[in-house]
Each structure stands twice: as structure tokens, then as C-alpha cells.
Amino acid sequence: MPAWTDDSVPVEEANITWLPPHWVEGHGWVLDPADTRPIPPNARWVEGVGHVVPGPPPAS
Known part of the structure; x- marks a missing residue:
């Protein structure tokens, strides 16, 4: 933990x-x-792919 947090428990x-x-x-x-x-x-x-969740493609 950073010293400024004053938290001794990691x-x-x-x-x-x-x-x-x-x-x-x-x-x-x-x-x-x-x-x-x-x-x-x-x-x-999906056989050969795995578990698939529908959704929009990633932003390019």
C-alpha cells in the first residue's frame, strides 16, 4: 500500500x-x-468456438 494511505494491512x-x-x-x-x-x-x-455472447463488435 502507498504510504499516504496509512493502511498497514496489505x-x-x-x-x-x-x-x-x-x-x-x-x-x-x-x-x-x-x-x-x-x-x-x-x-x-458454438462447437469449435466456445461460449459466445452476442454484442456489437469492438470499436475500430
Whole structure:
């Protein structure tokens, strides 16, 4: 912790082992299989791709 916080208890660092969703043209946002968070209800399984969440493509 920075000294100015005057907090002597260290904050545990996040140990994120999964990657954020990535865009796959023709499918949508593909979730990382290592992501331990619950699969969103609007996700669908696409064989050979994985769990896909619909949405707009990334801004260019």
C-alpha cells in the first residue's frame, strides 16, 4: 500500500488466470474457457468456438 494511505494491512493482489472475452467475426464475443465466473444467461455454445455472447463488435 502507498504510504499516504496509512493502511498497514496489505491488500491481496488479484490472481486472474483467465483472459477477457475476444471478438470472433461471425460469432460475437467468445469467453475464455479458463474464466471461472458464471456463464451469462445470453451466452450460447458454438462447437469449435466456445461460449459466445452476442454484442456489437469492438470499436475500430
